[in-house]
Amino acid sequence: MRRRTFLSAVGAAAVTLALGGAALAQETVKIGLILPMTGPFASTGRQIEAAAKLYMQQKGDTVAGKTIQLIVKDDTGVADVTKRLAQELIVNDKIAVMAGFGLTPLALAPAPLATQAKVPQVVMAAATATITEASPFIVRTSFTLPQATVPMADWASQNGIKKVVTLVSDYGPGIDAEKAFTGAFTGKGGQVENLRVPLANPDFSPFLQKVADAKPDALFVFVPSGIGAQFMKQFVERGLDKSGVKLIGPGDVTDDDILNGMGDVALGAITTQHYSAAHDSPENKAFVEAFKKANPNMRPNFMAVGGYDGMHLIYEGLKKTNGQGGQALIDAMKGLSWTSPRGPVSIDPQTRDIVQNIYVRKVERKDGELYNVEFATIPNVKDPVKAAKAN
């Protein structure tokens, strides 16, 4: 008897939920933001969440007459959880867009769902080149590693660097970076030696010793942001900076979020990336100021700008479709262009990947704090991997 009452109560609740959900869906557009909020990659999630919330706070939560509702979920950095959360958000919450995705496997796992349910998937962080090929509903507002890396190779070969050792974390983006750099640099007559370090690696000293033995002109490094600081310190501790080895790489290693804490060891590192908190533009000044005000202990980094622009892309897309999702929304997103805090950007209509300026930067002290100071710009860079395929 009791069990029957219980079951019917559950059933009734389910019906109410379903109906209620449907009624609300007409008035609100839900965005599912799936991020690693705990675990080793939590800082990625925090930056993006903070930026997305900042954007909504600045631009209001109404677009095309509909209320935007952001649902944040923690996938703990585990791919099957990401997938399940995405599926629940699609099925139960009837989200119009899913966004976030801190790491490559986390972005790839729900890709089939995007295709199946026709829900646009806005990748705000993960940077392996191939991600956008996993589903026609994926659009990216972060960057691809080859996009940031190939300009590095160009710069290096133009600035008298002949021999480079690459040191990358042994996973998708790392290998992407290694391949892109090696290909581009040897193409220009340079000499490259490759080293890979395990992703979970507490001590770099043995690898740095190998670098020291090889005596290169420069060390090209890619490690996920967060581990970068340890790397920088050990690089200097080993005296590699003094023995004339230049430190170059995509900007992950000098992540703005923790750059200032690294101290003088980071000085002089040359990196190429799409965003620096020190980017000189009114948009960026406003963005950095607002971000710091809302989050006192944080400085926005390239993850944050990916989240900020991702929200912008969703807003603009929804404006064009009048609040409609699905195929219409992804179509509306293609080809959009705007001025982001990072500079001018657009969404490539063919690849749905972002086209943006890549800046060559050097770590310098500015107003008492360390920043990546931009000194050269390569405009409108497309992802070289997909560009090569297209030709």
Added chain:
Amino acid sequence: MTIALETKGLVKRFGGLVATDNVSFKLEQGARHALIGPNGAGKTTFINLLTGVIKPTSGQIFLEGQEITGLRPELRVQRGLARTFQINQLFPAMTPLETIGLAVSERLGGGRDWWRVTGSKREIIHEIVEIAQRFRLTDVLDERTSNLAYGKQRLLEIAVAFACKPRVLLLDEPAAGVPEAERHELLATVAALPRDVSVLLIEHDMDLVFSFADRISVLVNGALFTEGTVEQVSTDPRVRAVYLGESVDE
């Protein structure tokens, strides 16, 4: 008379220490044989060698004429050599019923049976009942073993060994620690063990030895000191000197 259990020149060394010193020993079929000796004489080592818990340095062991020296403990049990422990070795979370049932079904080869529910075989039930009655455990069959009175646990210890249907049964101080009130029941049960089982009793308690055994071996410093009938051993002045003299303060 046939020999149930025999050792030839059994030696066990632990480093420099000789725990078992060239012991050649015979247990006759159906015997009630006691092994005595002062503390540290190597009785426990000897039993561990017999049951295969430890391997001898040299020498051989025969069970009913067949060599078992290199055999693993569980295989010796399957061939008919069972033992009890000086300190209770039981399954605290199981009931006496399950414990006895386990021993019986293992002997009948049921331990590999993973599909049938325990207790669905008639012959097993029959045997469990018989053993439970023999060892006066019928009233506590479904209790948790750890909750049993000590005397009952002691009985269960012997019952499990008996359930293995041994040809040779090694009893390691069966009455150790049993309170006086429960002692009689235990001794009566031991005395009532069927005659076709040969029993080797390791014991300190001289009353029990004299009332139970018909032959006695004395182990001193790991070596067989003397052997004979109860009469012979109990009157042997040398035995009194090495052994009985000591047991006074026990």
Added chain:
Amino acid sequence: MLTILFDGIAYGMLLFVLACGLAVTLGLMNFVNLAHGAFAMAGGYVTAVLMNRSGVPFLATLPLAFIIPAILGLVLERTLYKRLYTRSHLDQVLFSIGLVFMAVAAVDYSFGSQQQLIQLPVWLQGRIDVMGVQVGLYRSFIIVICGALVVALQLILTKTRFGSRLRAAVDDPRVARGLGINVSLIFAATFAFGSGLAGLGGALGAEILGLDPTFPLKFMIYFLIVVTVGGTTSITGPFLASLILGIADVAGKYYVPSVGAFVIYTLMIVVLVLRPQGLFERAR
């Protein structure tokens, strides 16, 4: 070559200071304290926060990085751990994992999820040349500090009254109690001391191992490896195990980078299969 050995030793020493408290709790109180890394993290954060927010010099923070986790350990031991000594290992694992989760989230809440970085004083940066071997100054510093700790620990254990009481309590708490030794006090003091050492290790290691809220989970496995491989009945066991582990890890990654990560785990399995009680335990 010698540089690799040197780095390995420094790494191993650091592991030892981090893990030896765990060896003691495990060996002494038979308590599986997976939250040991949380005390190390506490020490690391004490140093990082004092240096970055209050401008306290690095060396001055180290005593506090010992004392604060030690007090924390003492309080937790008296209030919570004490009740669980007699419980099963499963209970202890569950309990201490719960503590780890709480510590991770609490630190995240208070200090943020990003890496905490510290600035070493100038005289500890860089490296010098000692008879042709390139030696990092900070790593030398670690070796000196940790080496001194090892010697001090060994002396405390073997030469002092506290040490002999501790050993008595390890051997047989009941007998020790019978001898009038206040075992519960010794447990508390030892637990606090072990936590303090972990805190000091966390502070020293912040520079090399990194420091963020997931620290206790990330390094738990390493601590456990040190303790199981080294055994828990002496200080020398875990110490040698730490050194071997440190050197094997560094050398493995240097000489055979593609299988570097295997080395440590495979080594552990082999050791434990051959010597289940640990490498330096007398076989029983």
Added chain:
Amino acid sequence: MSTNIADYVRTTLVRRGRWGISEIAFWLIAAATLYFLPERHLILNEIAIIGLFALSLDLILGYAGIVSLGHAAFFGLGAYAAGILARDGIADPLLGLGAAAIAAAILGFVTSFLVLRGSDLTKLMVTLGVALVLGEIANQASWLTGGADGLQGIAMGPILGLFEFDIFGTTAYAYSLTVTFLLFIIARRIVVSPYGLSLRSIRDNPLKARAVGIPVNRRLVAIYTLAAAYAGVAGALLAQTTQFVSLDVLAFHRSADVMLVLVIGGVGYLYGGLIGAIVFKVLQDVISAWTPQYWQFWIGLILVIIVLAGREHLTERVRTFWKGMAGRSAKIPETLPKPSAREV
């Protein structure tokens, strides 16, 4: 009079094999969720899988006393086996399950010899080491496993050629629940069999078990292999229903989580894993929806409280409730004879 005892003995022994009301109710409710909680099927699917995984750990921990912190080795191997098979065009789910079970069983058999010796702590670390080594292998063998990016391109066929996986997770849940239920029945059968009894005796006292003539090592190898196969199936279910496999199927936290789940639910009565999975997942889901950043704190707090409140006491209650329902009607007959003084 001895038939009286014989009846009593038989009913007492067979009792454990009988299904109790609460057990039947448990599975009926589980089946009912297929209809009544349609929007929860995705998490229910995950619960069923974790439940099966924890059940497999219960087989070795609760019934054979082998502690393991590396059970994810088998889970992950099963997931990869099923995933790779499906990626390479063999899309039949049941075939994948079979392959995963066999692969995991082989690994279980081989590694079982490593856990026969040593203390609990040694076993924990050896099993942990095996899982970590396997994780490294999967990471290195990216040509086979996709490495850190995860295994992509899994396309599952319909189950039995009839039921397509749907986006609501209904088919997936029904599938996982059915497999879990069938394997549960087998496990339940095993633990009440003479073989299961011998396992419990080994857990209680391996020395004595040998003295009763039980080939202890062989029995342990057998159950370890079986549990590995179960874990492999659980992994395969995850791979097939999420159609994605990443390195974290082998990660340490997977082994640790399943241990937590089992211990929360209670060890040694098979339902512990299932109940623990429900409690743990639901708590995690509810709390992390409320505070995605700091849910771990509350989970941690709950764990601490559970332990301080006396976990073993709590689960003992649940367990006796369970057992009490399992047909404990056979009382000792009133007329049970007192044993006579001597009966030879």
